[in-house]
Amino acid sequence: MSVDDVRAAAERLAGKVVRTPVLRSPALDALAGAELWLKAECLQRVGAFKARGALHAVGRLSPAARDRGVITYSSGNHAQAVALAAREFGVPATIAMPTDAPAVKVAGVRALGAEIVFAGTTSEERRAAALAVQARTGGAIVEPFDDPDVIAGQGTATLELVEEVAAHGSKLDAIVAPVGGGGLIAGACLVAEAADIAVYGAEPGTCNALARSLAAGERVGVPPGPTLADGLKPVRVGAHNFEIARRVVRGSFEVDDEALGRALVAVLLHAKVLVEPSGAAAVAATLSGALRGRRVGILLSGGNVEPDRVAALLTRHAGSV
Template sequence: MKTDLPDAADVRAAAARIAGVAVRTPLLEFPALNARTGGRVFVKPEVLQRTGSFKFRGACNRLSQLSSAEAPGGIVAWSSGNHAQGVAAAAALRGLAACIVMPSDAPQLKVARTRGFGAEIVFYDRLKENREEIGRGLAAARGAIIVPPYDDPDIIAGQGTAALEIAEDASRLGVGLDAVLVPAGGGGLAAGTALAIGALLPDAKVYCVEPAQFDDHAQSLASGARIENPSGGHSICDALMAPLPGEVTFAINGPRLAGGLSVTDGEVEAAMRFAFEEMKLVVEPGGAVALAALLSGKHDARGAAVAIILSGGNVDAALFSRVLSAG
């Protein structure tokens, strides 16, 4: 693994590396969303990506450069579910064993899908245990390679391919984007987006969007240093509950992002309903935060051209049914 920060050239290299394996998701426009926001909104539905989230991009880029000889003990990763599935699927394609450290309260759909790709799962208590310590211990005992969820140059470059496609497709449409909104947990997707958009659409501003109780990026961007969320918080957005921006990701995001936005669980649920009813898309809570920022007015899109990433669609049926019925 490289230890220096990735750049736009690394994102382009990742795009070439994963072409034909990862799905090139479309850039969509919905009249109902434009009417609601007063602008032109372009939607990148990574819910249609392999494994149901953008996470497959980074995992595919990282593992495609790894041979079984380099990882005799396989792969170890930690994740609440989407990185878990991405790594498990990419490892299966490479013929590598995968062990994923997952929180005991992870959505059952994500647990089942991760197992379905052949990965071993080790559960932990997210309130009492440290997943990274558990993962590093497993890797050391097994002679395995660690594939972290965001603080890795190859992971970041792979995630950035989604934004590279946004920029390319917007240019083909003759649209100059004013802003790009992207969900943020550890910041890998935001960092890859900042690199790709900064190189191809330098006039577009990139904003990260987080759950209200997990707005560590917004606080960190405002202060200029990484700030950790207090423990004990909870959000419906299980995929975005990282307590602190990554060291590598914040080194990229700090000087490049235009700011951070936050949305409440209620605003997220309203966005999930809108996506289902008006866009015919199933979006998980963490994947809906950028849409929630637009619909709630946290970002004003009136008269502007804005792209958003719907980062994942892996939501348990019971939760999704409750959200839809609450509208």
């Protein structure tokens, strides 16, 4: 895959996704010691970048395949994205979700008309449930991240980010992307590789599949540990994703719940947008000072978070950011 796949996806997605704004915040720059350009995918359809990959992948299916229905497995944002794509194309959707999925994401999937099957708490359990539905219905599984069409769709967020920065007469030194299964960072790599921009991941220290895989030189599975970032808990980075990431990614920063909470509150107070803990991961990495002095593109990957959690995090961190 290359940036040409991302450019083709951008043409197909024209008018179907939001060209989300790129935000600047002097206060966040000061906290990070870096010049941050924030790509606000929290303002994307369904509140997350996942709309890009799902709409692109479902749109690439044949009409006959779509008519048998689409199926996926997801902790939330990809679930909502596939439900949206199914509604757009007028086909049924069945989503396998974890039993501990955030209520706001479950409600979002149901509001879009998809059927939900609850299955365990790991991506492997959800995938098994999705395969069982496929065996029964013959529907097409839209993979959450390990699929070229999904990766190309997700890459359009970074393509827009790089274009926006260039329109201001600047060029990024680095891009930081949250990492779960690797769809967003793989798409970012395709764009950044062509533009000679460094790429870094950001993932919970308790679910650091990319960091461990890069260190080992091969994909490594990890048991998903506890984390605020419910969207960053796959047990293994996708095969397609890792092959792209291993040639481009310079490293993956590990962030804990304290850093995620503080970053969420900092973005809310200073950039005036609401992100979910997963969506705050890249900001959390930069607030550590890891990229001090650089011009950094930040992917705010999603904004689907329960109000009670936001209130609790505001109470804890508002005085420190």
